[in-house]
Amino acid sequence: GAGVSQSPSNKVTEKGKDVELRCDPISGHTALYWYRQRLGQGLEFLIYFQGNSAPDKSGLPSDRFSAERTGESVSTLTIQRTQQEDSAVYLCASSPSGTGVGNTIYFGEGSWLTVV
Amino acid sequence: SQQGEEDPQALSIQEGENATMNCSYKTSINNLQWYRQNSGRGLVHLILIRSNEREKHSGRLRVTLDTSKKSSSLLITASRAADTASYFCATLRLNTDKLIFGTGTRLQVFP
Numbered sequence: 001g002a003g004v005s006q007s008p009s010n011k012v013t014e015k016g017k018d019v020e021l022r023c024d025p026i027s028g029h030t031a032l033y034w035y036r037q038r039l040g041q042g043l044e045f046l047i048y049f050q051g052n053s054a055p056d057k058s059g060l061p062s063d064r065f066s067a068e069r070t071g072e073s074v075s076t077l078t079i080q081r082t083q084q085e086d087s088a089v090y091l092c093a094s095s096p097s098g099t100g101v102g103n104t105i106y107f108g109e110g111s112w113l114t115v116v
Numbered sequence: 117s118q119q120g121e122e123d124p125q126a127l128s129i130q131e132g133e134n135a136t137m138n139c140s141y142k143t144s145i146n147n148l149q150w151y152r153q154n155s156g157r158g159l160v161h162l163i164l165i166r167s168n169e170r171e172k173h174s175g176r177l178r179v180t181l182d183t184s185k186k187s188s189s190l191l192i193t194a195s196r197a198a199d200t201a202s203y204f205c206a207t208l209r210l211n212t213d214k215l216i217f218g219t220g221t222r223l224q225v226f227p
Contacts, residue, residue, distance in 0.1 A: 004158075031213060042204065043159075043217035050213055058214075091158065104149060104161040105215060 002026075004108035006092050012114045013082055021077045021111045025094030030072050033093045033105060036061075043091065049075065050097075082115045089113075122205060122218040130226050135192040137221040139205030140185075146208040148181055149215070150190050153202045162190075162203075197227045 005024040013019050025032050034046040045059040049069045060066070064082075069075040079086055089112050093105040122139045129135055139148070147166045151159040165172045165181045165188070172179045178191040192199055205218040 033215065035217070042219040043206075045214060045216060048214055056212075056214060089157070093159075104164060107151075107158040107160070109158045 004094050006108035006111050010112045015115055018080045021090050023075045023092030029094035030097050031095040032075050034077050035091045036088045038088045084115045087115045122221050126222045128224040135195050137190045137203050139188045139218050141207045144210045146210055148188050149206045151204045195225045197225050200225045
């Protein structure tokens with residue numbers, strides 16, 4: 001597609017349920033990032049995928065959070081046993097080959113998660 | 117904290133005035149980038165400055181970088197109401213591809 005696509009746009013879930021958030025990066029982009037943004041706050045790094053390398057999971061806040069990526073395409077962020085503190089916008093971004101070579105990253109519109 | 121700090125947290129100005137936002141960070145970096153966010157959704161890249169550059173311009177935007185002070189500033193000249201948004205700096209740490217964002221500045225430009 002022309003841009004990074006995320007789904008769902010909005011998700012309301014009950015506390016304790018599992019949720020899956022999907023990200024389709026820009027075609028050909030090898031790098032993919034997930035960030036979390038709570039209301040009125042900055043972006044928290046969650047996880048980074050680059051090609052076939054092992055992902056950088058250093059930002060995942062707990063073992064309830066996991067993410068996978070199929071090759072250099074779709075990624076899924078899974079939150080198990082959701083808590084109210086997980087309510088936030090989850091932003092996905094992709095980059096042609098990582099930002100180390102000076103590339104910028106392109107963001108999707110985010111998935112707004114509300115845990116009630 | 118993994119985030120940098122930005123100040124001010126919020127800035128209100130009149131159209132035509134200049135807006136200056138500052139960003140400080142903690143570690144050595146490869147480059148620093150500024151992004152804009154409308155309405156709390158996706159971010160849009162504005163400008164990138166490398167660690168060996170001191171100043172960069174793009175249209176009405178001027179970015180400076182002082183690596184000795186680990187700080188950067190974004191200047192928007194002749195602001196417009198359409199510039200109203202949140203602005204974030206992001207740093208790329210050396211030897212990583214992890215882009216770390218600051219806390220952001222909310223800019224309000226009144227017509």
